[in-house]
Amino acid sequence: MSAELSTYRKFIYKDDALELIKILEENHITYELANNSSQLDSSFGGDINTKQFELKIQKEDFEVVEKLEEELVKADVENAEEDYHLFDYSDEELIEIVTKKEEWNKFDYLLALKILKQRGKEINPELLKVINKQRIESLSTQEESPTWLIIIGYASAFFAGFLGIFIGGYLMYYKKALPNGDRIYGFERKDRNHGQNILILSGAAFLIWIGFNLFR
Numbered sequence: 502m503s504a505e506l507s508t509y510r511k512f513i514y515k516d517d518a519l520e521l522i523k524i525l526e527e528n529h530i531t532y533e534l535a536n537n538s539s540q541l542d543s544s545f546g547g548d549i550n551t552k553q554f555e556l557k558i559q560k561e562d563f564e565v566v567e568k569l570e571e572e573l574v575k576a577d578v579e580n581a582e583e584d585y586h587l588f589d590y591s592d593e594e595l596i597e598i599v600t601k602k603e604e605w606n607k608f609d610y611l612l613a614l615k616i617l618k619q620r621g622k623e624i625n626p627e628l629l630k631v632i633n634k635q636r637i638e639s640l641s642t643q644e645e646s647p648t649w650l651i652i653i654g655y656a657s658a659f660f661a662g663f664l665g666i667f668i669g670g671y672l673m674y675y676k677k678a679l680p681n682g683d684r685i686y687g688f689e690r691k692d693r694n695h696g697q698n699i700l701i702l703s704g705a706a707f708l709i710w711i712g713f714n715l716f717r
Contacts (some may be wrong), residue, residue: 506533506557507682509566515554524569525558534717560682567607574608578615592622599624600632603680633680640679646672646692654695658702665703672696672704 509532512518518534525532535555558566581587587595587609598605599615605613624632650668657665666700673696686693714716 669699
């Protein structure tokens with residue numbers, strides 16, 4: 502059985518992923534390009550904000566692919582024109598790119614490092630490791646689900662509503678992907694317990710509703 506694939510990078514346009522995919526194929530790295538674009542929106546002409554392609558690879562390949570991707574854009578970074586918008590960014594804005602590199606493409610990330618170095622604000626590899634570790638820890642914080650969502654979930658459950666099943670499942674099983682390939686539960690344990698209760702109540706109410714309609 503093949504290992505589970507984790508989201509490595511997201512693209513708005515499929516063509517933006519093709520160059521990296523070529524590198525993956527040349528290095529025999531397993532991948533999947535998932536189209537998560539909104540099908541409903543595409544029927545009405547398409548909205549750029551609802552188009553998304555996810556490039557997925559095995560977690561153990563993340564570090565290798567990062568290095569391959571850096572090699573892929575290295576020449577472009579070295580030859581970047583000074584009218585490129587990052588050259589107008591402040592040091593603080595460039596540091597934010599470095600600390601939140603998962604929100605930026607590899608070109609912008611490496612160029613931000615280069616510009617900081619040119620300004621005498623070089624970030625050494627050891628500090629980068631610390632920054633990346635702290636970022637993962639920050640993103641690993643579980644969220645507290647909205648109270649109104651739990652209330653609606655319980656209310657729907659008592660009336661055998663499918664909305665209760667959906668909300669319960671969402672609270673129980675929702676996971677978020679981290680930049681290092683890990684996937685963690687998105688909600689705190691107490692909220693996942695609420696999700697479990699909502700699922701059980703929804704299922705029980707649904708069975709009661711079926712029984713009532715069959716034998717009345």
